[in-house]
Amino acid sequence: MGRKAIITGVSHWVPEQVLTNKDLEKMVDTTDEWITTRTGIKERRILGPGKGSSYMGVKAAQRLLKERGISAEELDLIIVATVTPDTMFPNNACRIQHELGAKNAWGFDLNAACSGFIFALSTASQFIESGKHNKVLVVGTDKMSAITDYTDRTTCVLFGDAAACVLLEPGEEEGYGVLDFVNYCDGSGKDYLYLLGGGSLYPASHETVDKKMHYLFQDGKTVFKAAVQMMADVSVEILERNRLTGKDIAYFIPHQANYRIIDAAARRMGVDSDKVVVNIDRYGNTTAATIPMGLSEIYHDGKLKKGDYIVMAAFGAGYTWGSALVRWAI
Numbered sequence: 001m002g003r004k005a006i007i008t009g010v011s012h013w014v015p016e017q018v019l020t021n022k023d024l025e026k027m028v029d030t031t032d033e034w035i036t037t038r039t040g041i042k043e044r045r046i047l048g049p050g051k052g053s054s055y056m057g058v059k060a061a062q063r064l065l066k067e068r069g070i071s072a073e074e075l076d077l078i079i080v081a082t083v084t085p086d087t088m089f090p091n092n093a094c095r096i097q098h099e100l101g102a103k104n105a106w107g108f109d110l111n112a113a114c115s116g117f118i119f120a121l122s123t124a125s126q127f128i129e130s131g132k133h134n135k136v137l138v139v140g141t142d143k144m145s146a147i148t149d150y151t152d153r154t155t156c157v158l159f160g161d162a163a164a165c166v167l168l169e170p171g172e173e174e175g176y177g178v179l180d181f182v183n184y185c186d187g188s189g190k191d192y193l194y195l196l197g198g199g200s201l202y203p204a205s206h207e208t209v210d211k212k213m214h215y216l217f218q219d220g221k222t223v224f225k226a227a228v229q230m231m232a233d234v235s236v237e238i239l240e241r242n243r244l245t246g247k248d249i250a251y252f253i254p255h256q257a258n259y260r261i262i263d264a265a266a267r268r269m270g271v272d273s274d275k276v277v278v279n280i281d282r283y284g285n286t287t288a289a290t291i292p293m294g295l296s297e298i299y300h301d302g303k304l305k306k307g308d309y310i311v312m313a314a315f316g317a318g319y320t321w322g323s324a325l326v327r328w329a330i
């Protein structure tokens with residue numbers, strides 16, 4: 001067996017400002033009851049003006065480095081999953097690299113929306129397995145409040161701001177670490193979840209601002225149907241091809257877009273509800289941050305044991321979707 005990437009550190013950071021369903025009742029025509037029953041969300045965090053998503057990524061990474069007891073200079077590579085980078089360019093990886101003082105690391109951003117963390121983890125694991133690198137930081141950070149229209153009740157209740165990250169290093173023992181991943185994309189989903197303005201197709205103009213093209217748009221019902229199907233399929237697929245069942249899994253960490261999607265995937269896998277990591281009630285959908293944040297919470301709660309099998313799964317804009325199988329190694 002070749003060398004595998006193990007997760008040796010995990011951390012998250014959220015801003016202090018809380019936006020509750022009750023607050024949203026005062027902003028748009030909605031109710032706490034509607035949001036809770038349709039999505040499972042009770043509150044989310046908001047970063048506020050003057051700071052971008054890289055700020056949250058730096059905070060999460062600094063905590064990770066401290067807990068792992070290593071300096072930023074030891075990092076070889078930083079991969080940042082985000083759809084809300086501070087700027088079109090330079091990328092968030094350079095900003096985070098600079099703020100951390102990770103002067104020996106290179107890095108890049110990866111845009112796969114809500115599947116960003118799974119795609120980034122898959123990518124990062126290859127740099128460890130190949131022997132090319134020994135310390136790869138994978139950050140998921142999104143300031144969704146920056147691209148959310150707080151007059152649109154169909155989207156503004158869903159999203160929040162957060163960052164989380166993991167550190168990958170080579171493992172010594174066989175059978176531990178990032179054991180497998182299954183990723184997909186299908187660009188026919190591009191018409192149902194998108195942000196059109198500010199790219200090269202629709203550069204910023206008075207018209208793009210007037211037409212609210214700098215906010216995200218979602219056809220919720222269409223995306224919901226695809227998400228329920230694909231996230232469950234890809235979660236079952238990774239179990240089957242590794243000859244595991246839902247009963248073998250210590251934790252299922254799904255992307256947090258809607259509690260009903262999470263529940264459907266867990267049922268299809270045969271994973272008991274107490275093994276499903278859910279924090280959507282407190283943070284909403286934080287896009288690339290949801291999965292590492294769930295991992296960080298159970299890690300810091302002392303729930304993970306060496307040898308635990310963890311399945312992570314996501315579905316998002318593109319469409320993109322994927323799953324990863326990790327055996328906890330520390």
Ligand code: UT7
Pocket residue numbers: 029030031034035038039114153154155157219220221222223224227256257258261285315316317
């Ligand atoms: O993370 C990336 C992937 N994204 C997802 O996986 C999200 C997938 N989609 C969803 O989670 C759900 O579709 C939503 C939570 C976005 C919406 O839930 P839904 O059960 O699909 O509701 P709906 O869009 O079918 O809307 C039902 C009704 C509509 O009213 P009518 O047409 O039945 O009169 C909406 O206008 O609920 C209305 N509605 C609301 N009512 C109160 C929509 N948003 C709200 C709201 N408060 N915030």
